[in-house]
Amino acid sequence: MIRSLKTTVALGAVLVLAACTGGRDSSSSQAAQISSYREALREVRAAKQPLPELTPALIESLPTAALEVVLEARGDTVFVVPYSDRTDRRKGALRTWRTASNGQIVMRDGVLIATRGLGYDLGSSRVLSVLNAVEQRSPVSGPHNYFAKGFDNSVTRIDLECEMQSLGDVRIDIVSSIHSVVHLRENCLGPDDLSVTNDYWVDQRDSTIWKSRQWGGPELGYLSTRLLKK
Amino acid sequence: MMAKTFKTQILASVSATVLCTALIAGSAQAQNKKNVTTTSPTLNFYGLPGLIDMPSAEAMPSGQGAIGISHFAGQTRTSFSFQFSPRISATFRYIGIQDFNDLGFDTYRDRSFDFRYLIAKEGRIRPAITVGLQDFSGTGIYAGEYLVATKNFDRPLSLPGKFKVTAGLGWGRLGTLGSIGSPFGADRPVFTGGDTGGELSIDQWFRGPMAPFGGIEWQVNDRLGLKAEYSTDAYTPETSRGVFTQESRLNFGAEYQVNRGLRLGAYYLYGSEFGINAQLQFNPNRPVSPFALAGPRPVIVRPDRAVNPDAYDTTWADSERAPGVIRDAIAPELAEDGIQLEAVTISSIRAELRVSTGRFENQAIVVGRVARTMARILPPSVETFDIVLVNNGLAMSKVTVARTDIETLEFVPRASGALLPVTVIDSAEANPPANALIEEDLYPSLSWSIGPYVRTSFFDPDKPVRVDVGVSAIASYRFAPGWQLAGEVRHRLAGNIADSDRLSNSVLPRVRTNAVLYARGGDTTIENLYLAKQWKPSKNTYARVSMGYFEQMFGGVSSEVLWKPASSRLALGIEANYVMQRDFDQLFGFQDYDVATGHVSAYYNFGGGYYAQVDVGRYLAGDHGATFTLERQFANGWRVGGFFTMTNVSSEDFGEGSFDKGITLTIPTSWFTGRPSKQVVQQTIRPIQRDGGARLSVPGRLYEQVRGGHKSDLVADWGRVWE
Numbered sequence: 001m002i003r004s005l006k007t008t009v010a011l012g013a014v015l016v017l018a019a020c021t022g023g024r025d026s027s028s029s030q031a032a033q034i035s036s037y038r039e040a041l042r043e044v045r046a047a048k049q050p051l052p053e054l055t056p057a058l059i060e061s062l063p064t065a066a067l068e069v070v071l072e073a074r075g076d077t078v079f080v081v082p083y084s085d086r087t088d089r090r091k092g093a094l095r096t097w098r099t100a101s102n103g104q105i106v107m108r109d110g111v112l113i114a115t116r117g118l119g120y121d122l123g124s125s126r127v128l129s130v131l132n133a134v135e136q137r138s139p140v141s142g143p144h145n146y147f148a149k150g151f152d153n154s155v156t157r158i159d160l161e162c163e164m165q166s167l168g169d170v171r172i173d174i175v176s177s178i179h180s181v182v183h184l185r186e187n188c189l190g191p192d193d194l195s196v197t198n199d200y201w202v203d204q205r206d207s208t209i210w211k212s213r214q215w216g217g218p219e220l221g222y223l224s225t226r227l228l229k230k
Numbered sequence: 231m232m233a234k235t236f237k238t239q240i241l242a243s244v245s246a247t248v249l250c251t252a253l254i255a256g257s258a259q260a261q262n263k264k265n266v267t268t269t270s271p272t273l274n275f276y277g278l279p280g281l282i283d284m285p286s287a288e289a290m291p292s293g294q295g296a297i298g299i300s301h302f303a304g305q306t307r308t309s310f311s312f313q314f315s316p317r318i319s320a321t322f323r324y325i326g327i328q329d330f331n332d333l334g335f336d337t338y339r340d341r342s343f344d345f346r347y348l349i350a351k352e353g354r355i356r357p358a359i360t361v362g363l364q365d366f367s368g369t370g371i372y373a374g375e376y377l378v379a380t381k382n383f384d385r386p387l388s389l390p391g392k393f394k395v396t397a398g399l400g401w402g403r404l405g406t407l408g409s410i411g412s413p414f415g416a417d418r419p420v421f422t423g424g425d426t427g428g429e430l431s432i433d434q435w436f437r438g439p440m441a442p443f444g445g446i447e448w449q450v451n452d453r454l455g456l457k458a459e460y461s462t463d464a465y466t467p468e469t470s471r472g473v474f475t476q477e478s479r480l481n482f483g484a485e486y487q488v489n490r491g492l493r494l495g496a497y498y499l500y501g502s503e504f505g506i507n508a509q510l511q512f513n514p515n516r517p518v519s520p521f522a523l524a525g526p527r528p529v530i531v532r533p534d535r536a537v538n539p540d541a542y543d544t545t546w547a548d549s550e551r552a553p554g555v556i557r558d559a560i561a562p563e564l565a566e567d568g569i570q571l572e573a574v575t576i577s578s579i580r581a582e583l584r585v586s587t588g589r590f591e592n593q594a595i596v597v598g599r600v601a602r603t604m605a606r607i608l609p610p611s612v613e614t615f616d617i618v619l620v621n622n623g624l625a626m627s628k629v630t631v632a633r634t635d636i637e638t639l640e641f642v643p644r645a646s647g648a649l650l651p652v653t654v655i656d657s658a659e660a661n662p663p664a665n666a667l668i669e670e671d672l673y674p675s676l677s678w679s680i681g682p683y684v685r686t687s688f689f690d691p692d693k694p695v696r697v698d699v700g701v702s703a704i705a706s707y708r709f710a711p712g713w714q715l716a717g718e719v720r721h722r723l724a725g726n727i728a729d730s731d732r733l734s735n736s737v738l739p740r741v742r743t744n745a746v747l748y749a750r751g752g753d754t755t756i757e758n759l760y761l762a763k764q765w766k767p768s769k770n771t772y773a774r775v776s777m778g779y780f781e782q783m784f785g786g787v788s789s790e791v792l793w794k795p796a797s798s799r800l801a802l803g804i805e806a807n808y809v810m811q812r813d814f815d816q817l818f819g820f821q822d823y824d825v826a827t828g829h830v831s832a833y834y835n836f837g838g839g840y841y842a843q844v845d846v847g848r849y850l851a852g853d854h855g856a857t858f859t860l861e862r863q864f865a866n867g868w869r870v871g872g873f874f875t876m877t878n879v880s881s882e883d884f885g886e887g888s889f890d891k892g893i894t895l896t897i898p899t900s901w902f903t904g905r906p907s908k909q910v911v912q913q914t915i916r917p918i919q920r921d922g923g924a925r926l927s928v929p930g931r932l933y934e935q936v937r938g939g940h941k942s943d944l945v946a947d948w949g950r951v952w953e
Contacts, residue, residue, distance in 0.1 A: 104526075123645060
């Protein structure tokens with residue numbers, strides 16, 4: 001019954017490589033699972049594209065607004081462009097940014113409120129006090145509530161109480177573009193001694209958030225953003 | 231030579247476990263290459279939270295699984311533990327004791343189950359307290375009970391790290407050294423071995439001598455831990471048979487935390503032996519890859535009715551072409567998301583879409599994606615969306631949402647929680663309305679897969695893990711709604727299951743114990759080949775009729791009816807089958823044995839991911855009885871459960887193990903890949919497969935097909951509705 005080890009290993013390798021599926025039904029056969037793992041691996045490899053070097057000329061040539069987002073916990077940098085703009089009955093204009101692989105980052109007036117397709121996403125959040133602060137370009141303290149997805153795919157509510165302070169007027173350089181901003185810092189405390197610090201660099205004239213470092217939840221971690229083109 | 235053979239077998243016995251968990255360990259490492267800090271308790275040689283050979287009182291985090299492999303003095307223990315709830319944990323263990331030379335064994339092998347209950351959680355002053363039953367249903371070589379307390383101390387006496395102090399009282403095996411009395415009676419039999427085992431040894435629990443044990447654990451830093459303990463186990467069965475000599479009651483060890491999941495230890499035990507222990511802990515809540523689904527298309531918000539009343543004109547609904555135009559616009563968009571449109575019913579103010587998916591296990595995502603598409607495409611006058619979730623022709627439930635809510639609630643705080651109270655989830659009519667536009671292109675549909683297969687056989691005393699590998703071809707042809715013709719052909723390329731010389735000794739009809747003869751029957755086999763039809767006789771009932779070769783050993787006809795309202799936690803089912811035993815060559819013939827078998831079943835969802843099932847009826851060997859199943863399902867699809875079956879077959883007639891029992895493990899493929907998928911890896915582990923309490927394995931049982939689309943599961947999944 002037992003063939004030689006070499007023959008068996010060779011046959012096994014061929015079978016793993018040759019495993020294939022077709023049709024609409026989902027199958028949990030071992031062959032179908034091998035195909036799934038192989039496809040996932042291929043997608044991961046395909047997603048690893050080198051980032052372009054940012055230059056003023058490159059940014060100037062962009063036909064649309066652009067935002068640089070660094071997912072600090074993963075060490076990933078992505079560039080996102082507007083996908084949809086809308087308003088609802090709440091304060092702040094809604095903009096959904098998306099990556100090349102259709103990961104999405106949703107902001108109200110530049111304040112992070114949700115993500116989609118990044119994994120461990122921020123489902124939704126309450127950011128009214130931050131929006132007021134950005135509008136006024138001065139500190140406004142208040143609650144900051146997160147509804148984040150954890151490791152188990154369920155949604156966890158995280159209520160933070162936040163004190164905001166102004167760290168003063170500064171000038172920041174984003175790829176050789178200089179902006180006069182006020183630096184607002186939001187220090188938040190939550191359950192189980194959770195401590196979160198969000199930073200917003202807000203344009204002194206029109207409240208544009210040119211740069212920020214915003215928390216997206218316990219697993220997603222901090223998102224650092226730079227508005228490359230408005 | 232003997233030792234070499236034994237080591238080879240031990241390697242074989244752990245290899246499957248290691249292979250199955252390699253990805254898990256890898257994930258723990260990948261997720262946290264630098265930080266190895268873990269709050270999980272460390273494990274002892276029995277694979278339980280504990281010191282070295284003695285238990286401690288700590289519980290693992292809820293849902294945590296642990297695999298422990300320990301070895302000393304020729305004794306190897308492979309354990310799988312699972313923290314079923316914050317207080318309840320269970321362990322299944324497979325052991326080998328080399329040079330036992332008794333009871334007909336050179337190497338004694340045994341399986342055992344443990345149960346632990348956390349009586350009190352650790353407080354500021356109070357220690358954690360746990361009561362445990364060890365080997366409570368086996369042949370009793372490890373039988374023992376304990377009551378144990380553990381307290382943690384941070385940086386005591388200004389030393390770095392953490393101290394953990396454990397003290398307990400042991401009975402049975404854990405009361406054989408240093409006894410201080412027998413408070414609950416002295417009449418406890420000693421281990422003799424050789425009986426069928428498997429029965430609860432209630433009359434022994436906490437009887438006989440009681441002895442105090444204890445020890446300390448010092449976690450010096452994130453990686454290094456030191457342990458010392460006083461053991462109350464005399465190892466009488468082993469030392470009396472010369473397995474080893476016990477010189478001391480004290481054990482010492484050092485452990486190294488390799489990453490958050492893996493911990494390795496080296497020990498000096500009983501004054502005479504060196505030992506090693508590998509502990510691997512994993513949690514279903516920490517996937518290998520985070521679940522990431524490409525973001526959805528944006529909802530298009532309708533113009534304000536007061537500003538643009540013309541947009542809400544309803545005359546379009548008078549056109550006969552309207553349903554077709556809408557279907558042609560919606561179907562491709564849904565198809566890109568892996569959702570099939572099965573039927574469209576539309577009026578000027580309301581639309582029903584019947585949809586199915588081969589991609590998403592989480593049906594809340596399907597609801598969200600379909601509602602978005604409807605809000606993007608349907609004319610503004612359509613305000614009410616009915617989304618009927620269909621699985622293999624069965625309409626599972628109808629989810630009704632208001633378009634206004636889809637437009638206004640996506641970006642509010644607590645967005646998914648805000649949508650749920652304004653959503654109605656109810657049973658769906660069996661069939662689309664008479665005026666529905668049916669998507670005809672979905673049938674016929676052929677699905678197939680070709681690739682390798684692996685069949686395993688565990689716990690043969692001569693070779694604990696046996697494996698067959700080969701190539702498998704599977705096809706499923708759905709020629710009309712609810713109809714399916716499916717089959718699998720296998721060709722074995724290599725393996726050793728047929729090499730076993732342990733043929734059945736069962737006194738019952740050999741409905742499951744002829745596995746070796748089936749393995750010897752042929753290399754090219756028909757694993758299954760059947761025709762099935764399933765439908766809904768009414769709004770709350772489901773029905774199935776199947777005929778053909780259902781599994782490796784049986785074929786025939788099977789019928790099932792299930793009552794399950796979409797919003798009910800309770801389901802009731804009845805299944806009747808007439809089957810014949812297949813020929814060993816697993817082609818088209820049958821043997822002489824036939825049986826009418828069937829069950830009445832009750833299913834209940836307790837909420838919080840806990841499911842129970844009771845099946846009462848007649849089993850394959852003609853025995854009558856009931857199967858009890860309890861399962862925990864996690865939000866990401868992991869399922870861990872246990873079951874046992876009691877029938878009118880006596881322990882003697884059943885044979886080793888006394889009654890059928892086992893554990894089930896289901897891991898979604900998406901947990902590994904992070905991609906949405908309905909695929910799962912499933913494994914049922916029985917300590918031993920006998921003929922009593924054996925149930926037919928028929929493809930396509932109804933409850934599993936519909937529960938994912940019903941209210942309880944939808945609500946559990948609802949956090950993802952906006953994805």
